[in-house]
Amino acid sequence: MSNPIVGGPELPQRRRLVTEIPGPVSRERFARRQQFVAGGVGTTLPVFIEAAGGGVLRDVDGNSLIDLASGIAVTSVGNAAPPVAARVSDQVRAFTHTCFMVTPYDSYVDVCEKLAQLTPGDHAKKSVLLNSGAEAVENAVKIARAYTGRDAVVVFDHAYHGRTNLTMAMTAKNMPYKQGFGPFASAIYRAPMSYPFREPGAISGSAAADRAIDLIDKQVGAANVACIVIEPILGEGGFVVPADGFLPRLADWARDNGVVFVADEIQTGFCRTGAWFACDHEGVVPDLITTAKGIAGGLPLAAVTGRAEIMDAVHSGGLGGTYGGNPVTCAAALGAIEVMQSQDLNAAARRIGDLMVSRLEKLAESHPTIGDIRGRGAMVAIELVGPDGRTPDAARTAAVSAYCHAHGVVTLTCGTYGNVLRFLPPLVIGEQLLAEGMDVLAEAFAATA
Structure with missing residues (x-):
């Protein structure tokens, strides 16, 4: 046929x-x-x-x-949305790659500017562009560790953050993501998530956050935590929406203790939840936000966007990668964002x-x-x-x-x-x-x- x-x-x-x-x-x-x-x-x-x-x-x-x-x-x-296809076609005819770390081009900067405008908060922001969600999460951890001088990373029950060694350690589910692939990266600690349907009894979002904070304080110590990494709505873990107040309470605790609050918005970002980002629903402003999936209309692009002073904590040359922010994927992202805004x-x-x-x-x-x-x-x-x-x-x-x-x-x-x-x-x-x-x-x- x-x-x-x-x-x-x-x-x-x-x-x-x-x-x-x-x-x-x-x-x-x-x-x-x-x-x-x-x-x-x-x-x-x-x-x-x-x-x-x-x-x-x-x-x-x-x-x-x-x-x-x-x-x-x-x-x-x-x-194949027309603005995505047209921008990609034009870019392919112009050039497909130079490596931004060798010779830069405008579209990389254009995407970073869009991310600064669209992500939560009105503070000064900077971004690094990458290839996949897992790579974005890894780089967010690197940036948080460089900024704080601390090692510990706190993640949550039912989390999914990727398939690389570090992100497998951060991911909760063993099969099929982790089985047989260890040993995994160290200094990863898991706290209880707010899962309203499966809570043993009625518990508010702030109380569920206090439960997690108590575990972090006792088993890790706030002074040792570089970052909290959390999906505002769990993805692979079951689309769990935490109880209202859970995310804001965690974000407040992180700010009060010098901990970088990282929102993994790889699945939730770019209009998926009815807002640009899922954090917007409760007014949570993360220090760093990781994005991928919906950002580029089907082409492989990811990003870490965050407070300029945190992003700039890494030494020159410490972030990047050969294909990160490829000009064709950047063109696709600009086309996709155009569709999101115009429609x-x-x-x-x-x-x-x-x-x-x-x-x-x-x-x-x-x-x-x-x-x-x-x-x-x-x-x-x-x-x-x-x-x-x-x-x-x-x-x-x-x-x-x-x-x-x-x-x-x-x-x-x-x-x-x-x-x-x-x-x-x-x-x-x-x-x-x-x-x-x-x-x-x-x-x-x-x-x-």
Whole structure:
């Protein structure tokens, strides 16, 4: 089966199944993938994509799938958004690389200026551009240690920060991220997270923060802590939104004790939660903020942005990397930010969230296995549990997701217990397409009951 390769907004925005999922061409190509790609690289849905745009992915068999994943919160502005594609095309024709550390170029500085304008706080800020979220987190730790002269790093239960050695140590979940890869970096300490659905009793956000602070004071000592690194909303850990007051109390404690407060906004940033950054919802101003994923419309770019005096604590040459802030990825980021601003994707994310939560609440009325509905903006999840309302039900979660895949809807699971379905549609998805995706999800719950 052959289809003209048309992507971006021109791709018809409809679900269309012409073969089983995966189809014969995808299965043939997946066999070749198995031959040449390392087995440790997992695949959620073994369909090969030839075009994408808006809220749709089209595979090599001609099936059009509804995208509720955005490549894990990356293609927030849609695939091949015209301002992104145009800027990338122009940049590729001009030059693809010089290495900013050898000979600089304007687009790197332009992205840093945008980051200074958009990230929380009105203080003087500087940035370093990098390639991936894990690299951003590693550099945030380096910067915090250089600034404070301290070693200890505090992270939280259920956290995910990356797959490098340091970020594996910072990540909470063992399988598949850490199993067999140790020993890990030292001086990493884990504190309890605010997880409202799984708290043993009612506890306010500030009280949950005090619980974490007490552990830090007793087991680490504030004077030894270089930084706290926290996702304002947990990503891989289950889209957990901490109780109101948790983040502000931690940020206040960090400021009072000379600890650098680092917000890992790699999954939450750039309009995903209905604000530019998830910290904005509670007025939290981090000292450093790490970004990636949605920043560049699908191209690999990441950043650490923070208070100028903290960023400048590192000696000249101590930050950087050959590809960090590549001119093509910077062009993509400027195009993506243009789309976010011109189309008001913060408002779009809030509207998407309202639509999804409304449908999920109705679904939960018929399916008590949905123990919790949570999230902000277009970052929404449901946690599935057994008859007791507490025990994680990973099997049902996997079954529901598999049904969605077989019926042309791309969904993702997550959570420490593997019992969370997470929804990350592109922020440009049409409401009718989103509603159809929710329809298929409802069918999946009925079929797996």
